[in-house]
Amino acid sequence: MDIERVFSGVAVTLEVIGAVAMIAGFVVAVVLSVRSLRRDEGGATAFATLRNTLGSAILLGLEILVAADLIRTITSKPSITDALILGIVVLIRTILSMSIQIEIEGVLPWRRALLTSGGQLMGHAVAADARASRAHAARADEPGP
Numbered sequence: 001m002d003i004e005r006v007f008s009g010v011a012v013t014l015e016v017i018g019a020v021a022m023i024a025g026f027v028v029a030v031v032l033s034v035r036s037l038r039r040d041e042g043g044a045t046a047f048a049t050l051r052n053t054l055g056s057a058i059l060l061g062l063e064i065l066v067a068a069d070l071i072r073t074i075t076s077k078p079s080i081t082d083a084l085i086l087g088i089v090v091l092i093r094t095i096l097s098m099s100i101q102i103e104i105e106g107v108l109p110w111r112r113a114l115l116t117s118g119g120q121l122m123g124h125a126v127a128a129d130a131r132a133s134r135a136h137a138a139r140a141d142e143p144g145p
Contacts, residue, residue: 018065033046
């Protein structure tokens with residue numbers, strides 16, 4: 001069995017997973033934003049939800065794509081050109097990740113008390129939406145005056 005071909009397949013699989021994470025994150029972001037609007041939380045809250053959740057999905061996808069690039073590069077026949085290309089791609093994706101993270105959290109990544117990944121941020125957004133939905137449902141079930 002050709003090990004290079006196996007790892008190339010793993011890298012392609014990770015690239016697909018990264019792209020799917022971003023696409024699924026977009027869908028989740030839109031759904032959460034629409035649900036926020038339906039709960040009459042206002043356009044600013046819906047936009048913030050959309051922006052933060054979509055940013056989190058992009059962060060998650062970028063993290064997976066960087067892993068795919070690393071696997072592809074270290075398992076192929078190494079060359080200086082491949083190493084330079086990987087370095088540039090990782091640098092660009094790291095800068096994108098950091099700028100998205102700063103936009104979402106409003107703080108520099110190295111100043112955060114706890115490290116959070118894009119997946120964790122997306123999970124927090126889904127949990128916050130579930131709490132808001134339960135609260136909205138509870139208000140709707142209360143008898144009116």
